[in-house]
Amino acid sequence: xxxPKYASTPSEIMPRETVLTMSxxxxxxxxxxxxxxxxxxxxxxxxxxxxxxxxxxxxxxTPEFAAFNLHGTPHGGWYATVLDSxxxxxxxxxxxxxxxxxxxxxxxxxxRSIPKDTEIEAVGICQHSGRMTGVASAEMRGVEDGKxxxxxxxxxxxxxx
Numbered sequence: 759x760x761x762p763k764y765a766s767t768p769s770e771i772m773p774r775e776t777v778l779t780m781s782x783x784x785x786x787x788x789x790x791x792x793x794x795x796x797x798x799x800x801x802x803x804x805x806x807x808x809x810x811x812x813x814x815x816x817x818x819x820t821p822e823f824a825a826f827n828l829h830g831t832p833h834g835g836w837y838a839t840v841l842d843s844x845x846x847x848x849x850x851x852x853x854x855x856x857x858x859x860x861x862x863x864x865x866x867x868x869x870r871s872i873p874k875d876t877e878i879e880a881v882g883i884c885q886h887s888g889r890m891t892g893v894a895s896a897e898m899r900g901v902e903d904g905k906x907x908x909x910x911x912x913x914x915x916x917x918x919x
Contacts, residue, residue: 848882
């Protein structure tokens with residue numbers, strides 16, 4: 759078997775120089791196809807990327823016990839982390855090779871608590887991809903029940919590579 763071009767192990771983060779040789783969409787599709795390791799934060803928070811096209815990214819995950827707060831519900835940080843990844847990557851999917859970015863602003867609205875063992879799907883859509891900034895929004899819904907658990911919006915800033 760021939761090793762994938764951009765292979766990395768689950769404990770290895772791809773060097774920035776290598777990442778910058780790919781478009782944002784190629785990088786995300788490499789993760790989904792298993793040619794590139796899932797980011798450590800996704801492993802820690804138990805979510806994965808399931809779909810990426812230009813301007814749209816979908817993540818699925820289930821909050822594990824370690825993400826629950828003292829009230830017995832998923833901590834707001836779990837919602838924020840999954841939504842931030844989905845939103846920012848929706849913007850990333852529009853960027854050409856050589857581009858980098860970071861989240862500049864993030865706003866989330868948690869509409870209800872995710873019940874234990876409930877798988878969610880977050881869909882991020884890039885609404886604006888400019889030379890300096892990007893704007894995206896997302897919804898997080900239950901895969902089985904279709905209920906809306908949270909919404910979010912972000913502004914990202916393009917960084918000089």
